[in-house]
Amino acid sequence: MAALSVRGVHKRFGPVEVLKGIDLTVENGEFAVLLGPSGCGKSTLLAVIAGLERPSAGTIEIGDRVVNDIEPKDRDIAMVFQSYALYPAMTVRRNITFGMECRGVPKQAQSEAVARVAGLLQIDGLLERKPAQLSGGQRQRVAMGRALVRDPLLFLFDEPLSNLDAKLRVDMRTEIKQLHQRIGTTIVYVTHDQIEAMTMASRIAVMDRGEIQQFDSPETVYNRPANLFVARFLGTPPMNTVPARLAQDGESLVAIVGAGQPGQATLPLPPQSASARAYLDREVVLGIRPECISDGAKRAADIPATRIEAEVEVSEPTGAETIVLIRIAGVRLRARIAPDIKLPTGRPARFSVDTRTICLFDPQTERLIA
Amino acid sequence: MVGTSPVASAARVLLRPTRWLIYAALTASALFFLVPLVVVLLNSVRTAQEIGLGSLIGWPSVLAWDNYVQAWSSYCIAQRCEGIRMYMANSLAMVIPATIVSTALGALAGYSISLWRFRGDNIVFAVVIMGVFLPDQMKLIPWALVLRQFGLSNTVGALVLIHTIQGLSFTTLFCRNYFVAIPQDLMKAARVDGAGYFRIFWRIVLPLSPPILVVTVIWQFTGIWNEFLYGVTFTTGPQQPVTAALIAISVTAPTDVPQYGIQSAAVLLAALPTLLVYFFGGQYFLRGLTAGAIK
Numbered sequence: 174m175a176a177l178s179v180r181g182v183h184k185r186f187g188p189v190e191v192l193k194g195i196d197l198t199v200e201n202g203e204f205a206v207l208l209g210p211s212g213c214g215k216s217t218l219l220a221v222i223a224g225l226e227r228p229s230a231g232t233i234e235i236g237d238r239v240v241n242d243i244e245p246k247d248r249d250i251a252m253v254f255q256s257y258a259l260y261p262a263m264t265v266r267r268n269i270t271f272g273m274e275c276r277g278v279p280k281q282a283q284s285e286a287v288a289r290v291a292g293l294l295q296i297d298g299l300l301e302r303k304p305a306q307l308s309g310g311q312r313q314r315v316a317m318g319r320a321l322v323r324d325p326l327l328f329l330f331d332e333p334l335s336n337l338d339a340k341l342r343v344d345m346r347t348e349i350k351q352l353h354q355r356i357g358t359t360i361v362y363v364t365h366d367q368i369e370a371m372t373m374a375s376r377i378a379v380m381d382r383g384e385i386q387q388f389d390s391p392e393t394v395y396n397r398p399a400n401l402f403v404a405r406f407l408g409t410p411p412m413n414t415v416p417a418r419l420a421q422d423g424e425s426l427v428a429i430v431g432a433g434q435p436g437q438a439t440l441p442l443p444p445q446s447a448s449a450r451a452y453l454d455r456e457v458v459l460g461i462r463p464e465c466i467s468d469g470a471k472r473a474a475d476i477p478a479t480r481i482e483a484e485v486e487v488s489e490p491t492g493a494e495t496i497v498l499i500r501i502a503g504v505r506l507r508a509r510i511a512p513d514i515k516l517p518t519g520r521p522a523r524f525s526v527d528t529r530t531i532c533l534f535d536p537q538t539e540r541l542i543a
Numbered sequence: 544m545v546g547t548s549p550v551a552s553a554a555r556v557l558l559r560p561t562r563w564l565i566y567a568a569l570t571a572s573a574l575f576f577l578v579p580l581v582v583v584l585l586n587s588v589r590t591a592q593e594i595g596l597g598s599l600i601g602w603p604s605v606l607a608w609d610n611y612v613q614a615w616s617s618y619c620i621a622q623r624c625e626g627i628r629m630y631m632a633n634s635l636a637m638v639i640p641a642t643i644v645s646t647a648l649g650a651l652a653g654y655s656i657s658l659w660r661f662r663g664d665n666i667v668f669a670v671v672i673m674g675v676f677l678p679d680q681m682k683l684i685p686w687a688l689v690l691r692q693f694g695l696s697n698t699v700g701a702l703v704l705i706h707t708i709q710g711l712s713f714t715t716l717f718c719r720n721y722f723v724a725i726p727q728d729l730m731k732a733a734r735v736d737g738a739g740y741f742r743i744f745w746r747i748v749l750p751l752s753p754p755i756l757v758v759t760v761i762w763q764f765t766g767i768w769n770e771f772l773y774g775v776t777f778t779t780g781p782q783q784p785v786t787a788a789l790i791a792i793s794v795t796a797p798t799d800v801p802q803y804g805i806q807s808a809a810v811l812l813a814a815l816p817t818l819l820v821y822f823f824g825g826q827y828f829l830r831g832l833t834a835g836a837i838k
Binding site for chain 1: 726728729731732733734735736737738742746747750751
């Protein structure tokens with residue numbers, strides 16, 4: 174059963190079209206993340222799902238029921254907001270019970286539900302406090318408690334971690350993931366943080382300019398981006414996307430970076446690239462992750478590495494690794510090398526390239542070819 | 544600035560001659576504005592003979608507290624010798640319902656305009672606050688027609704109606720400007736929780752509002768209590784609020800000795816409610832006017 178189906182949803186604010194035909198189906202128990210840069214429409218989509226905004230066109234189904242004309246409170250959803258949106262004048266307990274109070278749940282059931290959720294989130298000691306007396310992390314927990322107490326069909330999270338400091342964010346990320354594994358309720362989670370998306374999602378919907386660019390598992394979105402936007406959005410640093418020429422080398426295909434220039438590099442393409450044969454002798458965009466270009470000394474026995482030579486332009490150590498900006502026949506790429514390797518800048522060095530996950534894109538349509 | 548402690552530099556600022564000039568000017572103007580009040584205060588405890596024989600300005604030789612008793616219950620105003628008691632009661636009967644109703648409606652209107660965005664909400668707001676800028680004289684004739692239509696001419700109820708409706712511009716403006724600072728996410732969370740228009744107002748917005756409600760109540764109370772034009776235009780005789788009745792006090796029969804002592808006492812009694820409101824609520828007033836963000 175699909176917990177959520179969004180079909181052909183458009184949303185216009187005056188002349189501005191924020192959502193341009195969204196289709197999205199989230200299966201029961203899934204952790205779906207809407208990921209995209211600010212202004213891509215992800216929060217608007219969430220508000221439309223919640224019923225806080227009306228779609229200009231299209232339908233929303235929650236649990237196989239069309240909810241377009243149903244009030245937020247009757248959609249069987251619970252929502253966590255970026256600002257937490259705790260009611261300032263109420264204690265934590267009243268914050269958590271307010272929804273039940275509105276629905277006329279008996280007092281006895283209310284206090285049982287509060288006890289259950291407070292135990293789950295370890296906020297037992299905070300129940301009589303006001304939100305102003307809580308730290309950011311505690312407020313976050315209370316906001317989650319307010320949603321959890323409802324036991325809904327669908328949880329909606331609107332950037333719930335972006336107001337926390339970096340360390341707390343990492344902890345809460347893990348906690349939310351564990352919570353989801355424990356309760357198994359479907360979650361739609363909005364974020365602009367790709368690490369959150371990658372670590373928590375069962376599927377990521379990458380959004381840009383009011384459209385879903387790709388909706389797939391984190392591995393697929395990362396390794397086989399559907400188009401150049403996704404390729405350049407995910408990863409820090411993101412995938413290298415450089416012009417290359419497809420050529421034939423015996424039975425197999427190769428891509429030549431910096432073709433015709435001195436120092437050009439020839440990269441053998443993996444078997445799945447055979448479908449790109451139509452682009453033979455034409456320009457394509459070659460996508461390769463920085464971690465697939467490593468220093469020349471590193472060579473695992475089972476990885477068929479291609480050796481190339483490139484000039485080192487800039488070296489950026491981050492501690493765990495070093496990002497190196499290199500130049501192959503005038504084409505710039507980023508490589509990710511071990512932190513103990515020191516490469517002198519302005520000098521050529523040898524690198525080994527893992528070509529198994531190379532992606533090819535059409536330079537006009539920007540879509541993945543192979 | 545090496546070696547200068549904040550205390551030392553503050554002391555130096557305090558000792559600067561320009562500082563002294565500022566304080567001197569402030570003190571002088573404060574005294575200047577307080578002189579009329581002091582004269583009225585002193586005269587309110589002087590006997591009529593003492594004022595008549597001496598000067599209008601002077602220290603009381605004996606404290607004539609009886610002035611206050613007479614002003615309250617037996618002094619003759621416009622041929623009625625019952626003091627200002629009755630007019631004070633009229634004023635209270637006018638100011639209390641008008642303040643409460645205009646504040647309540649203004650809070651509700653401000654809440655609707657600021658937190659429930661609807662088509663044309665800004666136009667509605669602009670029209671409502673236009674009332675702030677209209678001169679009262681302009682509204683006299685329309686009100687006269689309305690009151691006659693409703694059969695409210697020469698009643699305290701007429702003044703309640705006028706002040707309630709005219710107060711709405713201010714109370715809506717105050718409340719709307721305070722409520723816009725309430726985050727929209729709170730409204731959304733409440734809607735997902737299942738709260739409706741009135742429940743959100745009652746349980747979420749009102750508990751955040753004491754600062755602005757105090758401001759609005761003080762503003763309305765003092766404004767309506769001190770109002771004179773409508774009182775004197777639309778009511779006569781025993782229906783008048785105290786501000787309108789006081790004018791009759793200064794009318795003394797030519798044969799009589801002018802009763803400056805009792806008149807001063809009456810004026811002070813009439814001013815007492817607003818003074819009390821200011822003393823007890825003034826600090827909230829200043830705080831509330833500058834309060835903006837709700838965190």
